[in-house]
Amino acid sequence: MPDTLLDVADLRIHFPTSDGLVKAVDGISFSLERGQTLGIVGESGSGKSVTSLGIMGLHHGTNAQITGHIKLDGEELVGATPGRVRELRGSKMAMIFQDPLSSLHPYYTIGAQIAEAYLVHNQVGKKVAHKHAIDLLGRVGIPQPASRADDYPHQFSGGMRQRAMIAMALSCDPELLIADEPTTALDVTVQAQILDLIWDLQQEYHSAVIIITHDLGVVAELSDDILVMYAGRMAEYGSAEDTFDQPGHPYTWGLLASMPRIDEARLERLVPIKGTPPSLINVPSGCAFHPRCRYAGFTGGRSQTEVPELREVSPGHLAACHLTGDQRRKFRTELVLEETEASTARMTQGEA
């Protein structure tokens, strides 16, 4: 029996605005087991952060209209009382935010901020909580945690602040940890340290982790499963292996082709995705990606009119695209060939 911790089904988060209804998240489903990591990838405005805030119950107090199901360990969170969600938040589920400088309070010491969640969720005194905070700081690799706990956020470097944020999230041993762009503000060498830390802590606590990022490299390093989002919808969902080795959605192909890669031969030219991500008020009809898709003309007009359902492209690997299996294989092969030609053209040029 799979040890499912989080089950999200047909989650929709809509925001009514004076310009129209913003469908920030529009029908997202996934499930996550303990000890597993899900990577949610997408560009800005794809709804990845709204999803994570929705799971954490942080849309309370806004005019968000949330429908669907979010089941954490069998307990329904959509429609749960704010008080109940608050009990779970920080203890059973916790979040690491993107920008550690603006997520930490400048007036309180690091130690006090980490101890706060522990104080709220446990019947303990301040001294115990402070000691716990020092323990956690040590656990996330802050040197001399006892004295550093009395420092203020400005006395910490960017990497150390992110470590402190992680310590804060871990203060009550959460079973679900959501990391929203945990390393975007950091340098590569520090990023590598933080990714290692998340990895180690997950092994130690056996928690389920959702990592949200626009960096395909980061998800590839950490994730078991990958969910690619576009314009609030799921474009592709599958194991990390499948998604990277046999991506099923032209958007995923585009993302992979448009990033320069350090691990492969240098391409003479990148293959970008044309156009820009759509506005969520005016999501294109049919497949939201069709105005930017090279292959939208091959589906007999269905891309323009019909929202594609998620379909299995291989066992356990879903993609929302109207292309038939044969078309997909053919176009994918052509695209890979195009890339290889671009890199070999350069190599022969270089030798000449």
Add this chain to the structure above:
Amino acid sequence: MSTPVSTAGTAGAIGGAGDALLEVTGLTKHFPITRGIIFRQKVGAVQAVDQVDFSVAPGQTLGLVGESGCGKTTTGRLLTRLLEPTGGRIMFEGRDITHLSMGKMRPLRRDIQMIFQDPYSSLNPRHTVGGIVGAPLRLQKVKTEKGIKATVQELLELVGLNPEHYNRYPHEFSGGQRQRIGIARTLALRPKLIVADEPVSALDVSIQAQVINLLEDLQNELGLTYVVIAHDLSVVRHISDHVAVMYLGKIVELAGRDQLYAAPRHPYTVALMSAVPVPAPVRVDGRRQRRERIRLSGDVPSPLNPPPACRFHTRCWKAQEVCRTQEPPLTELIPGHRVACHFPENTAASAE
């Protein structure tokens, strides 16, 4: 540390070819730290850039990479003379521009232009696109044949924007389009040298590739010379002909792109490259595995008080006594590949 300007006569020995468009020798910038209000005393200096040498040939691209605080942005600002160098020499087209006055510098601004990182804060929200892109023409009192408006519209077309959008404001454009506006403004005066400071780091992945391709096309079309400052090693590899790796204000390695990426010599470069997350999951028996990489501990030391001798020795796994006492000079190990390290990697000696 500052080199008197008059004695910097070794230009020929550094960078090789004398026909470089831009040649920088011993470039140094120290920001003084003062204490007191009436009697301001200098109590220290941030050594942001220290004794940096490089040259760029016409039509070529030099990439400056490094982590935050390594001095790459300061270097860019020194080149464009937005900051006054503390020492060293900047030669542009064989002419010493290190200490030119504002007035004497003005005609040269036509030839040296800059692209800024953040397309949101680098465009004045109260000016129209036409006003922004035409500003350099008006300021330099350039008379164009067809008038400023037609010229601006040509520029907009050149960077892939709709010339009809002349009267729109920056907020009506997406991030990628704004960066194109910034590029159009940069191109208005037909510069010879463009210093691009993190030109794509604020953009989404799919848009990054568009802007990178645009920069490359413009270079081919207009014969531009670029100095590209970036922290993303994959982007730098894609656009640069030569790459300089900076650490704490110093260039630690400088080589041709292919040479550098195929066989980095400086331990810092090696670590930096291995820290880049790669979008290819590592799997053994269906279980995700951690990628093997060199892990640097700690953060970059403060440039206020950089470590003596080799500045990298505090984080280097190969550091020995000599690294703490003697500064390694930037020497040419093999033709066209210069490294500042006592124990370089990827050499016959280090293979033992």
